[in-house]
Amino acid sequence: MAPDRLPHEKGFHVSWDQLHRDARALAWRLDGQGPDNGAWRAVVGITRGGMAPAMIVSRELDIRLVDTISVKSYNHQSQSAPVIIKMPDRDLVGDGTGVLIVDDLVDTGRTLEVVRATMPKAHVATVYAKPMGRPQVDTYITEVSQDTWIFFPWDMALQYVKPYRAGE
Ligand SMILES: O=P(O)(O)OC[C@H]1O[C@H](OP(=O)(O)OP(=O)(O)O)[C@H](O)[C@@H]1O
Ligand code: HPA
Numbered sequence: 001m002a003p004d005r006l007p008h009e010k011g012f013h014v015s016w017d018q019l020h021r022d023a024r025a026l027a028w029r030l031d032g033q034g035p036d037n038g039a040w041r042a043v044v045g046i047t048r049g050g051m052a053p054a055m056i057v058s059r060e061l062d063i064r065l066v067d068t069i070s071v072k073s074y075n076h077q078s079q080s081a082p083v084i085i086k087m088p089d090r091d092l093v094g095d096g097t098g099v100l101i102v103d104d105l106v107d108t109g110r111t112l113e114v115v116r117a118t119m120p121k122a123h124v125a126t127v128y129a130k131p132m133g134r135p136q137v138d139t140y141i142t143e144v145s146q147d148t149w150i151f152f153p154w155d156m157a158l159q160y161v162k163p164y165r166a167g168e
């Protein structure tokens, strides 16, 4: 959902360090929760934003089978209908049993709705969640309000900021 304000006005800015900590927290929460004696079989990251969290989760949980599902639903901050551009290996994921689907965030939940339909038995995990999309997620770490835009480290750069009391 596109917020109708400038990016710096209501934004949740996530650094690489913060993302790393939060994705690790997600992994630790998922540890031992898989259907096979607590183990997970594979990780499927939703490209592109889910790739960094998926890498961190699979590293923490020692899961070597990692695949991707490619979904496009946003062009900058405007949403369109989600389209699956690439499916994961069907022989690997099956109906999703033992599979962890990982994304950076859920906003409206439309992306996850489409992804879930392809692997109905998978467990869906995101690092961040907004209220509207929460029903689509099984496990997440941090919730932000629906009108907050989350800025990820790969979309930002360090830059000069004027002092609060700027001189004339
Ligand atoms: O819950 P929703 O309202 O569907 O929105 C959440 C999705 O939107 C973003 O992906 P985007 O489609 O922008 O692609 P990207 O991951 O390649 O940036 C984000 O990474 C989630 O995958
Ligand atoms: O808040 C967001 N931040 C980045 N990408 C997104 N895609 C949907 N919502 C968001």
Ligand SMILES: [Mg+2]
Pocket (backbone or CB within 6 Å): 046, 047, 048, 049, 050, 103
């Ligand atoms: Mg995405």
